[in-house]
Amino acid sequence: MIKTLLSGDLPRSRLLSGLxxxxxxxxxxxxxxxxxxxxxxxxxxxxxxxxxVASYDLLLGYTGIVSFAxxxxxxxxxxxxxxxxxxxxxxxASALAGLTIALFxxxxxxxxxxxFSLRVRAIFFAMVTLAVASAFAxxxxxxxxxxxxxxxxxxxxxxxxxxxxxxxxxFVGPITxxxxxxxxxxxxxxxxxxxxxxxxxxxxxxxxxxxxxxxxRAEALGYRTIFYRTSANCLAAxxxxxxxxxxxxxxxxxxxxxxxxxxxxxxILLMVVIGGMGTMYGAVxxxxxxxxxxxxxQKLMGAAAKSxxxxxxxxxxxxxxxxxxxxxxxxxxxxxxxxxxxVGKLRQG
Amino acid sequence: MVEQDGATAAGGAPEPxxxxxxxxxxxxxxxxxxxxxxxxxANPVTWITLTIAALAMGMMIFVIASGLTLVFGLMDVLNFGxxxxxxxxxxxxxxxxxxxxDWIQADQLALNLAALGLAILVAMAGTSVIGWAxxxxxxxxxxxxxxxxxxxxxxxxxxxxxxxxxxxGGDQKPMPLPTALRGAITxxxxxxxxxxxxxxxxGLAVFVAMLLVLNRTKLGLLVRAGVxxxxMVEALGYRIRRLFVxxxxxGSALAGLGGTLWxxxxxxxxxxxxxxxIVLVFIVIIIGGLGSIGGCFLASxxxxxxxxxxxxxxxxxxxxxxxxxxxxxxxxxxxxxxxVVGR
Numbered sequence: 001m002i003k004t005l006l007s008g009d010l011p012r013s014r015l016l017s018g019l020x021x022x023x024x025x026x027x028x029x030x031x032x033x034x035x036x037x038x039x040x041x042x043x044x045x046x047x048x049x050x051x052x053v054a055s056y057d058l059l060l061g062y063t064g065i066v067s068f069a070x071x072x073x074x075x076x077x078x079x080x081x082x083x084x085x086x087x088x089x090x091x092x093a094s095a096l097a098g099l100t101i102a103l104f105x106x107x108x109x110x111x112x113x114x115x116f117s118l119r120v121r122a123i124f125f126a127m128v129t130l131a132v133a134s135a136f137a138x139x140x141x142x143x144x145x146x147x148x149x150x151x152x153x154x155x156x157x158x159x160x161x162x163x164x165x166x167x168x169x170x171f172v173g174p175i176t177x178x179x180x181x182x183x184x185x186x187x188x189x190x191x192x193x194x195x196x197x198x199x200x201x202x203x204x205x206x207x208x209x210x211x212x213x214x215x216x217r218a219e220a221l222g223y224r225t226i227f228y229r230t231s232a233n234c235l236a237a238x239x240x241x242x243x244x245x246x247x248x249x250x251x252x253x254x255x256x257x258x259x260x261x262x263x264x265x266x267x268i269l270l271m272v273v274i275g276g277m278g279t280m281y282g283a284v285x286x287x288x289x290x291x292x293x294x295x296x297x298q299k300l301m302g303a304a305a306k307s308x309x310x311x312x313x314x315x316x317x318x319x320x321x322x323x324x325x326x327x328x329x330x331x332x333x334x335x336x337x338x339x340x341x342x343v344g345k346l347r348q349g
Numbered sequence: 350m351v352e353q354d355g356a357t358a359a360g361g362a363p364e365p366x367x368x369x370x371x372x373x374x375x376x377x378x379x380x381x382x383x384x385x386x387x388x389x390x391a392n393p394v395t396w397i398t399l400t401i402a403a404l405a406m407g408m409m410i411f412v413i414a415s416g417l418t419l420v421f422g423l424m425d426v427l428n429f430g431x432x433x434x435x436x437x438x439x440x441x442x443x444x445x446x447x448x449x450x451d452w453i454q455a456d457q458l459a460l461n462l463a464a465l466g467l468a469i470l471v472a473m474a475g476t477s478v479i480g481w482a483x484x485x486x487x488x489x490x491x492x493x494x495x496x497x498x499x500x501x502x503x504x505x506x507x508x509x510x511x512x513x514x515x516x517x518g519g520d521q522k523p524m525p526l527p528t529a530l531r532g533a534i535t536x537x538x539x540x541x542x543x544x545x546x547x548x549x550x551x552g553l554a555v556f557v558a559m560l561l562v563l564n565r566t567k568l569g570l571l572v573r574a575g576v577x578x579x580x581m582v583e584a585l586g587y588r589i590r591r592l593f594v595x596x597x598x599x600g601s602a603l604a605g606l607g608g609t610l611w612x613x614x615x616x617x618x619x620x621x622x623x624x625x626x627i628v629l630v631f632i633v634i635i636i637g638g639l640g641s642i643g644g645c646f647l648a649s650x651x652x653x654x655x656x657x658x659x660x661x662x663x664x665x666x667x668x669x670x671x672x673x674x675x676x677x678x679x680x681x682x683x684x685x686x687x688x689v690v691g692r
Contacts, residue, residue, distance in 0.1 A: 127631040142665040325511030332504035
């Protein structure tokens with residue numbers, strides 16, 4: 001049963017299995033365990049990013065192509081659902097319509113970008129996606145009458161998801177719309193993750209890995225690499241759109257800083273690399289670790305900056321705004337010394 | 350840059366080596382684009398101003414992009430951290446100009462240019478040293494691995510950008526133009542900003558110097574040969590690694606120069622200047638054909654033309670129009686305007 005659910009790709013390490021079960025259990029019980037808003041927000045964010053990072057791993061880790069446009073698809077999903085709910089009213093129908101439109105737009109864009117740039121040389125792809133993504137981010141910020149510009153849009157979600165208290169359960173307390181929203185996000189994330197696991201362990205996924213290892217040989221074996229690369233790109237884009245939609249649904253807000261900025265792209269890269277490229281479980285570990293650290297690291301850095309106030313330069317280096325610096329250093333170091341990430345290390349040991 | 354016809358006659362006396370067939374078609378794109386823009390803009394004076402602005406901007410982008418495209422052509426290294434050199438160069442120049450405020454404010458062209466020259470020298474020296482270190486520490490361990498190169502150099506870019514915040518602060522800095530270079534020269538109805546002329550002159554000088562070095566010196570011969578076929582140059586006994594380091598350092602210095610010019614053009618400076626320009630630079634080297642200097646030059650002008658014309662006609666879609674230009678050109682020539690042979 002578990003083997004079928006995980007598509008035969010078991011964690012293959014006792015410690016890793018333990019960690020995964022712990023994360024799954026904590027996320028599943030998060031609304032009951034943590035009453036505070038901050039903790040439940042963190043849990044929802046982890047769910048969203050697991051989907052996003054898993055979809056990026058499909059590209060980077062399994063197919064071996066670097067895309068800088070992943071936040072664009074994430075943003076498409078966020079804006080699709082957000083703007084639909086904003087302009088067509090808070091109903092399920094408009095949310096679904098927004099998601100559908102965003103999915104089609106995302107797939108079409110991914111298909112076009114893939115067809116153009118993957119045909120020539122994989123390295124084109126990184127540059128083309130970077131250019132397209134920044135053009136998209138600028139467009140989203142410029143067309144302010146439609147997208148809300150830099151401020152983004154806040155909107156209301158369907159009735160059921162914002163109810164105060166629906167039913168009173170024994171031991172648990174009132175079930176609010178917020179709790180239901182959380183479970184919608186959590187279960188959708190779980191389903192998409194298992195779906196991604198299914199994809200990478202299918203014959204299709206094997207071909208992707210063959211292309212990553214040696215595209216020339218894969219082509220020689222008779223696989224149309226352009227077809228497989230473009231399909232992988234479309235699949236990853238579709239999943240990212242979905243993650244963006246979940247994010248919108250949870251935060252009831254969509255804007256360029258939370259979905260389209262290059263900083264988010266970097267976060268995704270870091271999560272994939274730290275968790276472990278080429279393993280779906282890496283996405284879970286990477287996303288969880290990163291988001292938990294992100295919430296507490298900045299506080300820690302603030303404290304460290306205060307305590308070193310008297311010294312030259314050091315407080316500037318430790319200023320909470322500079323946490324991207326340390327993430328960057330960590331990123332470079334982990335690509336060098338830690339290319340298989342945490343999951344790779346655990347599986348070795 | 351130029352297609353080569355390697356056919357030899359079967360039997361008999363060997364035919365003379367066929368001459369290079371020059372490919373002039375892409376050059377026509379520049380006047381074509383200008384001609385298309387004229388009726389859209391309608392006002393010829395505006396059109397001339399925009400075209401001159403485009404040429405100046407194109408030269409600046411070319412200065413930045415030329416190093417990147419050569420580095421790629423020679424060693425198959427795509428440096429996503431190139432933007433960091435742009436920013437660091439601009440900041441170094443700004444720091445140099447602060448104590449030289451008197452020279453800048455004086456209304457004497459010679460003194461102004463001396464201050465600028467000094468600032469540019471410091472910027473170029475600084476970025477070449479940093480470029481050398483960057484090559485050693487960041488890029489050397491990941492030769493031949495595209496995926497890691499992209500990841501590592503992106504990481505390097507982030508770290509460099511954050512270090513600029515640490516050393517210079519994150520706020521927007523003024524980058525004042527020297528007094529003698531402010532304002533415009535009017536010829537008839539057309540006003541040409543003086544600084545744009547200077548940028549154009551500098552960019553053209555870099556282009557000509559680069560062509561001379563590449564086409565008339567032994568070093569240039571080796572670089573061109575290395576772009577075409579690296580192993581062959583190594584087999585002939587030249588250490589292409591040293592050559593590569595030299596090109597990388599030169600490319601970083603040019604990025605420093607370009608960054609200084611760009612910051613003076615904008616008259617303000619933020620740590621994000623590198624990532625801002627690098628998108629245009631990537632579009633340029635893709636359009637031009639990775640590794641081709643001539644293609645890079647043409648593409649810089651084309652991209653700047655599109656940016657300026659659409660910036661006037663429909664400012665909201667300026668960057669998106671450049672993506673459209675890229676798509677059109679790649680549909681015409683999938684390898685860019687001038688494909689480099691052997692890649």
